[in-house]
Amino acid sequence: MPGINGAITSATRALLAQQAAMQVVSDNIANANNPDYARRRGELASGPMLFDGNNSFGTGVDLQRVQTLRDPFVEGQLQRTGAESLRYEQTDQHLKLIEASLAELGDGGLSNALDNFWASWQDLAADPTSSGARAVVQQAGLGLVSRVRSLHSNLTEQITNINRQVEDRIGKLNGLLQELGRLNVQQVNRVQPGEVDDLRAHVMDELSKLTGATFRQQSDGSITAMIGNVPVVEAGNVRTLTIQKDSIGRPFIGGFGDNGVVPVIDSGEIAGLNEARDDHLLPLRDKLDALVKTIVTEVNKIHSSGFNLNGGTGIDFFKSSTTGMIDFDLSDGIKRDHRLIAGSLDGNGADNQIALAISDLSTAKIASNGTETISQAYSTLVSEIGLGIQNLTMMKDAADSSYQQMQAWHDSVSGVSVDEEMTKMMRYQNGFNAAAKLTKTLNEMMDAMLGIV
């Protein structure tokens, strides 16, 4: 039997529902700038119907459910493109560091030091008996050594730095995997499994930034995380990664204890760091090592057959034990006394054939298995680095632009629009005012009825 009591109940429920909806609005506004937050929408639904035999009557309104607006597909794409972009960024940054320490196209580069070195032999050839010209050769040699050494220490430092960063990130990754497992358990233990909450979204985001991990939501609400097709988190089960090191100190991820499967990290920051080291820095170091060894062998071969100012012969110019940039140096004798630098082939003071032969090495095809000159081989290395940076910048720009597009898409699904929330606020305020007015009117009606008594 419909009546004033039913109306009062309806009005009260309306008041409560508007307040609840208002709370959703204020939550949205409060989190407008929180990047992990997905906007919520309160869904109002009318209460159950009452039937008095002739008519049906409504019983007011309820805030039936608060829905979080997330699109798993968009979020997956966002994570994928974000991881890609970070991967390229890491590689790009490290290449740019190396480009800076090569210092080419300026005066401080290795090519300049090399040219100076060859030129100093020409000077000696022009004045073969001079002790001063030998001092110049010695200094030019030392200049070359110090340039090569500093390049080597820069490269090595950078490689060590990358190794450390990879280790740090794997540590962080393990922490995140544990956290995801814990959150999964919490979610499954809830009475009613709901959507992915903000905290888990954040953890997933971080995981994909590091490794390009992908995620799948299971029917019980838990998230399965995969790194390169290997599941690393399934419900509450977490497989953390162990760090091992290879012979040259590169950290890599060992297989899982239970099945020996090794996940391949092919995106995200860790992949970018590994690529910078394995595809660029290490090959560059190897090639420079080979180049330095060629210089040492060829110069020594000629130098040791010549006679020095003291009439001696058979002395190496560079340390013959050189294995690469790391121990590249002038031989002890030459470092101590520049008079030991040989210029003469036949032992006569003014003969300059050794000096000429060494300076001729600058245009001899002795590098890259006899196909290039030293400076050609070196400039190829430099332009390879430049090319690498250019390619990476291009790929990074492409990844960035699809990431930005995905972000715009994600914003349009999950982002908070303050304008929208303001309109809703006004709507719920009006609704609340109206319900309050209704309650007041019903109250007056009730008073009138009681007055009859």
Add this chain to the structure above:
Amino acid sequence: MRVTQSGVTRKVINTINDRYESLSKLQESMTSGKSVSRPSDNPMVTSELLQLASDTRRIGQFVKNAQLITQEMQTAESAVSQVTEVLSVARTKALAGANDAMSANDRKALAIAVDGEIKELLGVANQKYNGKYLLGGTKIDRPPYVITTDGEGKITAITSSQDSVLTVQLAVGDGLRVDASVGSDDLFNTGDGDNLFQVLLDLRDALNNSDVDTINGTLDRLSIGIDQTTSTTAMIGARINLVDSISQRHSDLKTSTEQRISELSDADAVEVISRYNQEQAVYQMALKTAVNLIQPTLVNFV
């Protein structure tokens, strides 16, 4: 599509960053005057630039060597002309001595003059330039000729101190080496084991002994010597010309190489400035519209 404040803000930040980045790149190339200042700016051009820079440095060294050779050759040239002078004086004396009208005493006087010329020729042969024996070839640390004297200080023989004289070479181009010295052999040896000193010594002794036949004989030998110095002078002249033309060619090459470097790496000022202005206008528009767009929301009107 739903557009949200955070989306707009993000887009604004991204575009402003992009514009600012290209502005800073343009600014960099304006202040450095270079369009390529790092290998990654243009990897293709980089390897050419490195090669060209190395080329200019090498060519510069060749030009320096060529100048050095010219200098040495000019000094040698004056030495050769001194030799010519000595020989022609000796020839005059020999002609006079061969005259039957000459008395033995007159010939003795001529012999004294010839003895003076011998010493002068020895001075030329053993002269030093820049602290080194000019005509010593690769053995510049000792005099090319040594004298033997008798008890009275009279020169009895002058012999070469070296079995063979190698000339010093310098590089004036890739694989191109030029003799940078004149060896004493070329100048004083007249072949068949004979040398100019021996000719003059024989002349002196013949004059002292009034041996007219031998005097006549030395006249022929002197002619051979004079011919040889003439051809040495011609050879030196030719070498100076050769080195000059090589160094001229190198200078031209250096200029064109430097021009190529500048073409490859220098910034085109007009283009950079106009692009800078364009980018600046866009940047300022981006800033202005961003402020207008981000500031108001419905909040301002509630």
